[in-house]
Amino acid sequence: MRIPNPVRPLASLLAPLRSLLVVAVALQAVSSVAAVVSLIAVAEAAQALLAAGRDEDQVWLWVAVCGTTAPVSLLTASAAVTLTHVGDARLQLRLRRALADRLGRVPLGWFARRGSGEVKKVVHDDVHAMHYLVAHTLLDITAVIVVPVTALVYLIVADWRLGLLSVVPLVAGIWLFARAMAEAGTKMADYGRAATEINNAVVEFVDGIAVVKTFGRARSAYERFSRAADAFHDFFSRWVAATTAMTTASQIVVAPPAVLLLVLGPGIALVVHGGMPAPEIIPFALLAPGVAGAVSNIGTRLQALRTGGVAAASVAGMLGTPPLPVSDSPRMTEGATVELRGVSFAYEGGPSVLDGIDLVLAPGTVTALVGPSGAGKSTLARLVPRFFDVTSGAVTVGGADVRELDPGTLYGLVGFVFQDVGLLRASVADNIALARPDAPREAVVEAARAAQIHDRVVREPAGYDAVVGHDVTFSLGEQQRIAIARALLADAPVLVLDEATAYADPHAEDAVQRALSAAAAGRTLLVIAHRLASVREADQIIVLEQGRIVQRGRHTELLREDGRYRRMWAAQHSAGQPELPELPELPELPELPELPELPESPESPESPERAALPAQGRHKEART
Ligand SMILES: Nc1ncnc2c1ncn2[C@@H]1O[C@H](COP(=O)(O)OP(=O)(O)OP(=O)(O)O)[C@@H](O)[C@H]1O
Numbered sequence: 016m017r018i019p020n021p022v023r024p025l026a027s028l029l030a031p032l033r034s035l036l037v038v039a040v041a042l043q044a045v046s047s048v049a050a051v052v053s054l055i056a057v058a059e060a061a062q063a064l065l066a067a068g069r070d071e072d073q074v075w076l077w078v079a080v081c082g083t084t085a086p087v088s089l090l091t092a093s094a095a096v097t098l099t100h101v102g103d104a105r106l107q108l109r110l111r112r113a114l115a116d117r118l119g120r121v122p123l124g125w126f127a128r129r130g131s132g133e134v135k136k137v138v139h140d141d142v143h144a145m146h147y148l149v150a151h152t153l154l155d156i157t158a159v160i161v162v163p164v165t166a167l168v169y170l171i172v173a174d175w176r177l178g179l180l181s182v183v184p185l186v187a188g189i190w191l192f193a194r195a196m197a198e199a200g201t202k203m204a205d206y207g208r209a210a211t212e213i214n215n216a217v218v219e220f221v222d223g224i225a226v227v228k229t230f231g232r233a234r235s236a237y238e239r240f241s242r243a244a245d246a247f248h249d250f251f252s253r254w255v256a257a258t259t260a261m262t263t264a265s266q267i268v269v270a271p272p273a274v275l276l277l278v279l280g281p282g283i284a285l286v287v288h289g290g291m292p293a294p295e296i297i298p299f300a301l302l303a304p305g306v307a308g309a310v311s312n313i314g315t316r317l318q319a320l321r322t323g324g325v326a327a328a329s330v331a332g333m334l335g336t337p338p339l340p341v342s343d344s345p346r347m348t349e350g351a352t353v354e355l356r357g358v359s360f361a362y363e364g365g366p367s368v369l370d371g372i373d374l375v376l377a378p379g380t381v382t383a384l385v386g387p388s389g390a391g392k393s394t395l396a397r398l399v400p401r402f403f404d405v406t407s408g409a410v411t412v413g414g415a416d417v418r419e420l421d422p423g424t425l426y427g428l429v430g431f432v433f434q435d436v437g438l439l440r441a442s443v444a445d446n447i448a449l450a451r452p453d454a455p456r457e458a459v460v461e462a463a464r465a466a467q468i469h470d471r472v473v474r475e476p477a478g479y480d481a482v483v484g485h486d487v488t489f490s491l492g493e494q495q496r497i498a499i500a501r502a503l504l505a506d507a508p509v510l511v512l513d514e515a516t517a518y519a520d521p522h523a524e525d526a527v528q529r530a531l532s533a534a535a536a537g538r539t540l541l542v543i544a545h546r547l548a549s550v551r552e553a554d555q556i557i558v559l560e561q562g563r564i565v566q567r568g569r570h571t572e573l574l575r576e577d578g579r580y581r582r583m584w585a586a587q588h589s590a591g592q593p594e595l596p597e598l599p600e601l602p603e604l605p606e607l608p609e610l611p612e613l614p615e616s617p618e619s620p621e622s623p624e625r626a627a628l629p630a631q632g633r634h635k636e637a638r639t
Pocket residue numbers: 127128362363365368386387388389390391392393394395
């Protein structure tokens with residue numbers, strides 16, 4: 016079996032434990048030698064007993080040697096295992112701390128490309144997978160080497176002819192095992208492919224079960240899984256058939272009966288023909304099976320080494336993730352104006368996603384980002400809290416480039432509510448007070464009221480003490496309102512909201528909009544909106560298309576222009592409101608200058624366009 020390159024990361028991760036592991040391995044070596052010596056002592060005592068002219072002192076001497084080395088072997092083995100476990104506990108703690116530290120310093124955008132499952136696998140599973148390797152495998156490998164070597168040295172000294180014969184099953188076992196593993200090694204990639212195909216088929220089948228069933232595809236999805244399972248079975252059968260003969264042969268030649276037959280047969284012949292005294296055959300009966308027996312455990316040890324090595328490579332890979340560069344001399348900020356100057360951005364190795372963005376977000380104003388799917392709205396919004404660094408240009412908050420701000424300062428300045436809210440398994444109150452754990456309950460409730468989630472929370476018997484995920488499960492819209500409450504309580508002067516109302520139910524949406532308008536007072540608010548109706552009152556609307564700003568202005572101004580915004584508005588209203596036949600007439604909109612003269616809405620005096628829509632239409636605009 017090929018030991019893959021993960022050995023290098025493994026060695027570097029284990030470097031701080033080197034001296035401890037060296038001592039443990041040395042203790043294990045002593046233990047293995049002592050174990051062999053105690054067997055030698057038994058053999059020698061037996062020979063002394065059976066020898067002509069028995070020397071009783073000699074017998075008792077060997078009994079004493081055995082009585083000493085056996086406990087020494089046990090004690091040193093225990094000490095070695097204790098040391099490796101201590102080292103393993105230290106290593107796990109150190110790795111988990113280092114990983115937590117690194118995860119806290121990588122760009123937030125790094126997480127966007129990875130599922131939480133992948134991060135958990137490395138931080139928990141892979142670190143744990145290294146346990147067996149550090150705590151057990153190193154010692155096992157030491158024993159597998161030291162025991163046969165010590166025994167062979169003794170046997171060769173005792174009788175070189177039978178001693179050399181004892182090497183034969185060992186060498187034959189290793190050769191056959193290596194052949195079996197070489198065969199397995201070439202097929203390892205095929206094994207991985209077959210296993211991945213099954214995985215994908217299962218995930219497709221289970222994840223998409225509702226969709227595939229709805230569209231009558233359950234049978235074909237199941238068939239894909241079935242085909243993958245059959246293919247895996249066929250491959251595995253061929254693989255096992257190809258390697259079984261060699262593996263079995265290697266096990267047979269090192270099995271004690273085979274070894275005894277091979278060594279004792281000629282040994283007895285030697286005794287019969289006077290080539291050696293009969294008692295001298297005893298050490299070979301006792302020790303020769305143990306020499307070759309080491310091979311039978313090699314497979315398990317190598318597999319453990321390989322698994323630990325692969326896990327170490329993942330851990331080392333995550334530890335090697337470049338952290339977000341942090342300025343040595345962080346700048347101070349003044350005010351909460353956000354500015355993007357000549358900003359261009361491309362994801363790593365990808366095409367340009369934003370190009371030449373110039374934008375100023377003034378405190379106390381709401382800026383809405385709109386545009387077709389994939390235009391770059393979320394990307395632009397994420398540049399402000401520095402999920403990613405711009406490719407060129409600069410993003411400034413309070414006059415300071417975000418790259419020159421201390422991350423703590425930046426997150427204190429910029430609050431954000433994105434689509435993936437991520438509530439913690441903690442009480443509702445703790446979830447809301449995440450950024451201000453010492454906030455009084457009244458402040459938490461006030462924020463929840465403003466975010467229109469208070470009524471829902473108090474419907475729970477435990478109210479604000481209900482534990483999310485245990486006592487209460489919130490809908491996506493409710494989760495987002497809790498996140499809004501969290502952002503309001505954090506009271507960051509700049510607030511970035513990505514699809515903040517995407518999941519809100521129609522009844523709550525107007526209220527959330529009002530809460531956000533209130534939150535905007537004095538704040539710099541950047542909102543991504545798919546529903547144009549929700550941002551009609553924004554101070555400026557930025558229309559993005561293919562990463563460029565193609566229009567900017569207020570709602571009424573943009574409707575007057577013959578541009579993307581007006582087409583989007585028309586599309587949303589014609590798609591979402593068949594009851595508004597006049598909306599497809601929007602090309603007539605140059606007459607809109609008349610709009611300010613429309614009667615004011617009683618609920619929303621500053622929104623004449625809103626008042627112009629029939630009440631039922633306000634909630635029915637389709638998303639882009
Ligand atoms: N993490 C990422 N890695 C690589 N490319 C990405 C990543 N996130 C987004 N993109 C690409 O960047 C472009 C802009 O995506 P973005 O999510 O910013 O658009 P959007 O306007 O917010 O779209 P939507 O309205 O559908 O959410 C798309 O082509 C998208 O495929």
